Amino acid sequence: MGELVEKEQTLLAYYVCNFIEKNEKNADELGEVLTKALGSKLIEIQGELNDKGLLSDHDRMITNEGILYIDNILHIQSDAVERNKLAYVRDNLLTYEMELSVPEIREYIHKHVGIE
Numbered sequence: 016m017g018e019l020v021e022k023e024q025t026l027l028a029y030y031v032c033n034f035i036e037k038n039e040k041n042a043d044e045l046g047e048v049l050t051k052a053l054g055s056k057l058i059e060i061q062g063e064l065n066d067k068g069l070l071s072d073h074d075r076m077i078t079n080e081g082i083l084y085i086d087n088i089l090h091i092q093s094d095a096v097e098r099n100k101l102a103y104v105r106d107n108l109l110t111y112e113m114e115l116s117v118p119e120i121r122e123y124i125h126k127h128v129g130i131e
Contacts, residue, residue: 018114023088025049025060026069027104028120029077030085031127034100045123052119089113101128 019027032045049057064070069081077085086093089107091100105128107113115121125131 017111018116019088021053021056021117022060022063023085024115024117024120024124025053025057026064026077026081027085027088027115028123029070029075030082031101031104031124033077033082034097035127048119048123052117104128105130 028045028049032041035041053060061070061075064081065072067080069078069084070076071078083093085091086095089104090111091103091107095103104124108115108124108128108130115124
């Protein structure tokens with residue numbers, strides 16, 4: 016069983032948001048979840064992810080490097096079909112028993128990947 020640190024859980028939430036329908040409502044939902052979950056630590060975490068090139072500075076969305084980082088953590092093949100990425104996330108979270116310790120982020124991710 017592996018546990019993702021807060022930064023990785025945050026990046027995973029951005030990853031999930033990237034692969035659900037792109038619209039303002041979904042982006043707003045992610046922002047609300049992360050603010051509620053992390054409070055004042057969110058700005059620091061976003062800055063660290065940005066400094067590592069995993070999160071875009073201008074629109075606060077995951078970069079290609081961030082996607083590859085999550086693919087690596089969750090053992091998702093780089094050639095996985097984009098529309099199936101959420102299914103891969105679900106399957107790999109369950110298979111590798113990856114623990115998400117931040118309740119709000121866990122609920123957000125589980126909701127969008129179909130884990131009950």
